[in-house]
Amino acid sequence: MNPNELIIRFETVDRQTEGPVTRLVGFVRARNLLPLMDAATLEANPRTAKVGQITSDIRESIETTPDLFPFKTKGILVASANCKELERRRYHMTFENPAIEGILDGGHNTLAIGLHILSVAGVEPREIKRLKTWPEFKEAWDANQDKVKALKAAAASGEGGPLDFLVPVEVLIPSDPDDDLRFEAFTSSLFEICAARNNNRQLADEAKANKKGLYDHLRVTVPEEIAKRVEWKSNDGGDVKIRDIVALSWIPLNLMDLPDGVSKPRVVDMYSQKGKCSAAFDALMEHPEVSKQTGDGTFELHSQKIGKALAVAGIMPLLYDLIYREFPGAYNESGGRFGRLSSVKMANDMKTKPVTAFSKTPVQYSYPDGFIMPLVYGLSALMEANDDGIVNWKVEDPAKFVKDSLTNVVRRYRAIIEAFSGDPTKIGKNEGAYTIAKDAFETELLKLGAAV
Template sequence: MNPNELLIRFETVDRQTEGPVTRLIGFARARNLLPLLDAADLEANPRTAKVGQITADIIESIQTSPQLFPFKTKGILVASANCRELERRRYHMTFENPAIEGILDGGHNTLAIGLHILGAAGVEPKELKKVKSWPEFKIAWGAHHDKVKELKATAVAGEGGPLDFLVPLEVLIPADPDDEIELEAFTSSLFEICAARNNNRQLADEAKANKKGLYDYLREQVPSDISKRVEWKSNDGGDVKVRDIVALSWIPLAVAALPDGLSAPRTADIYSGKGKCSMAFDALMEHPAVSTQTGDGTFELHNVAIASALKIAGDMPALFDQLYAAFPGSYNRNQGSFGLLRAVTPADKLKAKPRTPYGKTNSAYRYPDGFIVPLAVGLRALLKTETDGKLVWKTDPAEFIEKHLDEIVRKYKVLIQAFSGDAQKIGKNEGSYTLALDAFETELLKLAQNA
């Protein structure tokens, strides 16, 4: 088998189908999850699991009450677009796209189970204590794979050994893998499922980031009329979510020089992977090359390049609103009928007048921001890096949008038609961002030639 291919056996399993998704749900013994620990990674999970009190509690539960463990935990959630049912409740699956397939939720459970197995296989406690995160665990797991195989061979099944405890396991697979449309709908749904399963913890992580001061500089750059409505602190009543502002910040941040070892999230994550954007932002702002940790545990920004990118990030909510308000008119002026798109509702058909996402100004339509995020990312074409590393606008972005949006939308409209007006598909498709960026670059080149 290749490294992303595995065979899982359930002890008990039920099959549930709704729409494009089928869920296999049941219990699997730890011994039968060894292939999952071999093959799967946490790339699809919005958080990298770390060793801490949570993993310690899980390991203690496994060791002290293994018979109750499957009822104390929600277990592990896995997704595979290519899964084949075999005999005896066995399933053969591959993870062809690690960005959305693999372990979607339950990373800390998986890490704790793996550490427990390594301990049972005879790995020294002193060595296990050095493991602090999932990547370090995977190194240790590979280094001691022979010991794990020996443990499985010697610990006879059914005798209550260290590999006999049950783990709740969910596997999401396509309802109809032979139908290309249904398969695409399945893969698209994985983004939303993953975000929803991790949503509660995500909010907690954002609250911690705010407490650490990671949002302080960004908050200062956002215009006060918008900033005052952002929920910078959980449950403080803001009608704009901080994760939306943080996701937009990656439009300029991805252009800036990031410290070694850090990378920007996928461009489409600005729309469909905001949890990943938040995680990447936290990692950036906590990096010693970017911020200095003070005595009270907060972080103070000192990186000039990142500061300049965050200053531009402060412009993004207002620019997004400008695009949102102007886009329908540009679409209609390009022989389009924006109000007839299935995701669009005209203002005269709504009781409450639609508003732009951030400034909450009046809008002629209510529609998903999946249409607009690629255009907002296209603004990267208007950014340049100075010799001192600072990021600046090449030209006034608001004026550029006002003068050139119609021509940009003329090219962009082809994409909307290709996806039959499905805003989710547009927002999740990396090609949308490439097309939008190219359209902005073309108009910028024309501007330079006519100067």
């Protein structure tokens, strides 16, 4: 049996069909969920399960009131496009497309049950305590397969009392797998069903957009060392928020003529209303002139113009970090005293040393991004959209240009900081600050052209 294949045995099960979807709903004993732990992932779930109060409460219910547990929880929702009914209420399932098949909802239930199983299998409590996320759990699950198999054998011989509790399980399968139209309708419905189920827990808009594939192209344009830090899914452990990446993408996207019905966010939204930037990005990426919707409900980018703009956007996080590192020195060289600003903290005075937002590079100062968001937006002066609407850089090396020109840029930009008495929030929300920053970069670009 391959890793994405399993057999689940129900204690009780009903079959319900409506349109292209059939639902198997019933109770499964915990010992019969072991194959699901082996085979299924949470890739189809928009969020990654994370240890917290929810999982603690679930484990407590299992340990203290196992008879009531199936009535206290919604259980686990699974989808399988390839499912065959066997004898004795057993079902053979294959997860061929992990992006839409597997565990759609109930990730925290699955994680809590899995942690309970590891505990009764004899895994050290201190080892279980260090597991905080689903990926960490899966690693521990695989590493302790000998103990899990021994527990499974004991349960099969009638000695598995701790795993006798029931778990509500729903399995969504095609109502008619041999009918191509109904089968396609089934796979297309899985995303919508998954999103609706998770909506009950206020699933973040970014998690939904990620599941739809709206960030797939942006993900590959961002440098790998940053992409691996992004929280593409809720609770997946990333220390970079996707909305911060998306907000920066609007710097090149703002230079383009967008499809009808797609509105550009205001420049200040990149600082103060990043949720609006995310919503506008989603609307853009879902537009039929930009992306095509696939049979499984995800979107694939087909607009070359948007693809080129996102390629430019891919290096914006590195340029943001560069400006964050260089800005204090440029401010001092331009005649200011950066350390005197009330919201600035020196690294030497901090227990937790400051780092840049995306590449996590150590820096000498910690300060709010309201100071530099206008400067980051000002980099749009170094970009242009040609006659075909393709966005490109006007300079060969944007990073070098920033290093060479930032002091002169800040010399002009410093006036806005002084005008607002060094209040970063007011600066970040003032459209004039963005105009001044862009004009300053344009002036330095003109100087470069004149020198050449």
